[in-house]
Amino acid sequence: MTEKVALGKCTTYDTDEIYKLLRFQFESLGIEDCRFAGKKVAVKPNLVRKMDSSLGGTTHPSFVEAVSRILKEAGAAEIVVAESPAGVYSESALRAAYKVCGISDAAERAGISLNYGTGSAICKFEGGKVLQNFDIIDPIRGADVIINLCKLKSHGLTAMSAAVKNYFGTISGVEKFEMHARFPDMDNFCSMLVDLCRMYSENKYTVNIVDGIVGMEGNGPTNGEPRRMDLVVTSENAFAADLVCAKLIGLEGGVKTVLISEERGYCSLGGLETVGESIESMKVAGFDIPDTKKPPRFSAVSFLADTRIMRMFEPRPVIDKAKCIGCGECVRSCPKHTIKMSGTKKRRAEIARSGCIKCYCCQELCPRDAVRIRRSLVTKMLT
Ligand code: SF4
Numbered sequence: 001m002t003e004k005v006a007l008g009k010c011t012t013y014d015t016d017e018i019y020k021l022l023r024f025q026f027e028s029l030g031i032e033d034c035r036f037a038g039k040k041v042a043v044k045p046n047l048v049r050k051m052d053s054s055l056g057g058t059t060h061p062s063f064v065e066a067v068s069r070i071l072k073e074a075g076a077a078e079i080v081v082a083e084s085p086a087g088v089y090s091e092s093a094l095r096a097a098y099k100v101c102g103i104s105d106a107a108e109r110a111g112i113s114l115n116y117g118t119g120s121a122i123c124k125f126e127g128g129k130v131l132q133n134f135d136i137i138d139p140i141r142g143a144d145v146i147i148n149l150c151k152l153k154s155h156g157l158t159a160m161s162a163a164v165k166n167y168f169g170t171i172s173g174v175e176k177f178e179m180h181a182r183f184p185d186m187d188n189f190c191s192m193l194v195d196l197c198r199m200y201s202e203n204k205y206t207v208n209i210v211d212g213i214v215g216m217e218g219n220g221p222t223n224g225e226p227r228r229m230d231l232v233v234t235s236e237n238a239f240a241a242d243l244v245c246a247k248l249i250g251l252e253g254g255v256k257t258v259l260i261s262e263e264r265g266y267c268s269l270g271g272l273e274t275v276g277e278s279i280e281s282m283k284v285a286g287f288d289i290p291d292t293k294k295p296p297r298f299s300a301v302s303f304l305a306d307t308r309i310m311r312m313f314e315p316r317p318v319i320d321k322a323k324c325i326g327c328g329e330c331v332r333s334c335p336k337h338t339i340k341m342s343g344t345k346k347r348r349a350e351i352a353r354s355g356c357i358k359c360y361c362c363q364e365l366c367p368r369d370a371v372r373i374r375r376s377l378v379t380k381m382l383t
């Protein structure tokens, strides 16, 4: 598998500028129009939640327009936007996500379709190391080509979300929560994500484009701060693209999916070939990582952090009652059903500590940033 990655600078969301940069990157990578001619293409953005694209958590609509222009010029037979946002996979949820994230308007301008179907089926992948069956949404299953239009941002569970993590949004609706329950251990969860991505790279033609013009830092993937980085990363190899992204934001060695991909030989620092800008020249200074990943300062605590017993002391989610509006999104998203609503006049969420696997889905889905991450007293005292 190629380990060629294009890294480009772009300071604007002007569609023409993005189109020009992507055309240049495709050419540099040897991605020819014939790859798309007559093919069914699924464009997979990151629409994790209904949120305005200016917040840095979702793929900017200009990328959808720019890439659609390239695909049309190349003679793609079908172009459809396909995404399964976090939560229920229903027509109304899809409509809302497309609208709020600006994708409905972009698709109309580009003259491409949006998927509203809610079908899915199991795809088998014999090569999966921890999982061989994935419940995949129909427009992705039926596509010959996937354009993975992801976002560069921090992530409370996996540290970083870019190309590999974005494929998790091809799994049908609440099945994603079930996956968290099935893989409560972070290492296994990340191995599963690598399996999923590998299934696509072995069975379909994929191009991964990372929107890092304005990404998100801090408590991503949804409650962090927008971060201007002015960069776009493109590669046919999602693992290599993520290796570059991790280096760019100073998380080299700190992203489990990248480490697993390297261990499995899907990408490597030695084999990496970058075209366009250099990684050194595009490094993002002082990128803020999620509270869940902020390391203890003393080695004794670092040692404990590697042991199972330390799971008890991992940062845990708590509800900020002043911000909570009682919408129940977190209750519906919790794979372990440890969140309940309480109160009669004003209903507020409450998390029972026992049973929580610290997947942080509740934080990801809360529309009011009312789920805070609290470090334990022990780690606070030791650090
Ligand atoms: S999702 Fe957020 S606002 Fe809604 S009930 Fe849960 S904590 Fe409250």
Ligand code: SF4
Pocket (backbone or CB within 6 Å): 317, 333, 334, 335, 336, 337, 338, 339, 351, 355, 356, 357, 358, 359, 360, 361, 362, 363
């Ligand atoms: S309470 Fe939040 S972090 Fe804990 S299991 Fe439920 S969704 Fe995951």
